[in-house]
Each structure stands twice: as structure tokens, then as C-alpha cells.
Amino acid sequence: EDQVTQSPEALRLQEGESSSLNCSYTVSGLRGLFWYRQDPGKGPEFLFTLYSAGEEKEKERLKATLTKKESFLHITAPKPEDSATYLCAVQDHYGGSQGNLIFGKGTKLSVKP
Amino acid sequence: GAVVSQHPSWVICKSGTSVKIECRSLDFQATTMFWYRQFPKQSLMLMATSNEGSKATYEQGVEKDKFLINHASLTLSTLTVTSAHPEDSSFYICSAREWGALNTEAFFGQGTRLTVV
Numbered sequence: 303e304d305q306v307t308q309s310p311e312a313l314r315l316q317e318g319e320s321s322s323l324n325c326s327y328t329v330s331g332l333r334g335l336f337w338y339r340q341d342p343g344k345g346p347e348f349l350f351t352l353y354s355a356g357e358e359k360e361k362e363r364l365k366a367t368l369t370k371k372e373s374f375l376h377i378t379a380p381k382p383e384d385s386a387t388y389l390c391a392v393q394d395h396y397g398g399s400q401g402n403l404i405f406g407k408g409t410k411l412s413v414k415p
Numbered sequence: 416g417a418v419v420s421q422h423p424s425w426v427i428c429k430s431g432t433s434v435k436i437e438c439r440s441l442d443f444q445a446t447t448m449f450w451y452r453q454f455p456k457q458s459l460m461l462m463a464t465s466n467e468g469s470k471a472t473y474e475q476g477v478e479k480d481k482f483l484i485n486h487a488s489l490t491l492s493t494l495t496v497t498s499a500h501p502e503d504s505s506f507y508i509c510s511a512r513e514w515g516a517l518n519t520e521a522f523f524g525q526g527t528r529l530t531v532v
Binding site for chain 2: 348
């Protein structure tokens with residue numbers, strides 16, 4: 303059964319204090335790993351897709367990396383506007399409903415000024 | 416990125432009534448749309464997969480007679496919560512993937528906060 307586990311559940315940082323969020327996954331065959339940002343009362347906003355181990359992608363202060371078992375979302379010098387819940391999701395080659403994503407519970411990030 | 420519009424963003428209804436939520440892909444054709452439900456501090460849980468012109472595929476434990484899904488065109492899917500009860504109160508989110516793009520990101524609507532009183 304596909305599983306996605308995110309840690310920590312919540313993370314509080316001071317502005318400028320870099321850190322990483324973890325996403326561990328178990329799938330039969332990884333088609334893709336996705337990172338989304340979700341603000342309270344809003345739908346998820348797409349950030350990155352990673353397809354194979356060793357792949358990295360960057361966007362402003364965010365950098366996503368992927369290994370065969372986990373993905374990290376690195377946040378460099380975060381700002382208060384980076385506060386949100388970050389969701390990780392995987393898509394399985396063999397299972398799911400026509401490309402369905404399996405989501406983790408998310409990491410709630412709070413950045414204090 | 417592609418835009419998915421979900422309407423309404425919030426709705427309050429009386430117990431026993433039905434509520435319809437619309438999900439539209441504004442600038443692309445979506446043969447497949449997904450409907451999720453999210454409880455506070457919980458992950459998005461897939462309810463059903465909607466395919467244009469055919470019956471939706473429901474996940475185990477989701478009542479198909481209660482959550483009616485219609486995907487009448489390549490840009491519109493609707494979720495109707497029938498005979499709503501307070502326990503149906505939740506955040507409902509739709510997502511859509513562009514036609515022929517199974518291994519790319521899905522784009523999400525803004526979500527609908529349903530409160531049944």
C-alpha cells in the first residue's frame with residue numbers, strides 16, 4: 303500500500319533560519335513526487351514535481367530533492383510569507399485512480415519575524 | 416500554471432438539503448478530475464475520480480448515492496452532496512489534470528468550505 307509520511311508535523315522558525323521538511327514514501331513504482339503549498343482555507347498550490355532519485359528543483363527560497371525513499375524541501379532564509387502548510391504527494395505507476403495522488407498530512411510551517 | 420476554479424468557496428446549508436459544488440478548468444481540457452475531502456489537520460482524502468462522459472469511480476467507503484458526481488464536459492465537473500448532515504461539514508477540494516498528461520502535476524481549485532447546520 304502506498305504511504306506518505308511527512309515530518310515534522312509543525313515547524314516554527316525565525317525569519318532567516320534555514321531548515322528542511324521531510325517526506326518519506328513507500329510506493330510500488332514512483333511515477334512522480336509532488337510538493338504543494340496550502341494556505342488556510344485554500345486549495346493546494348503546486349510547487350514542484352520530482353521524477354527520479356537525484357533530481358533537484360529550486361524556486362526562490364525553496365529547493366526540493368529526491369532519493370529512492372524520501373524527499374526534502376529545503377527552505378533557505380525563510381520569510382514570514384513562507385508560513386503555510388507544505389504537502390507532499392506521490393503518484394504510483396501501478397496503482398491509484400488514473401493518476402491519483404497520495405498525500406501526506408503536511409508540515410505546518412510558521413516563520414516569525 | 417493552469418487554473419482550476421471551484422465555486423462556491425463556502426456554503427452553509429440546512430440539514431437534509433442538497434448542495435452542488437462546481438469545478439471548472441479555465442484554460443485547459445481536463446478529461447479527469449478528482450474530488451478530495453479534507454478535515455482539519457488531516458491530509459487530503461480522495462473521494463472519487465471523475466471522467467468526462469462516464470461514471471465516476473468512488474473510493475472505498477464513499478457513498479456514491481450521497482456524493483453525486485457529474486463530469487458533463489471537458490472543463491466542468493460537479494459534486495452534489497445530497498441530504499446533507501452535520502457530519503458532512505468539511506473542506507471539499509477538486510483537482511484536474513490536463514488531457515493526456517498523466518505524469519504531470521494536478522492543479523487544484525480553491526476549495527469549498529461546507530457547513531451543515
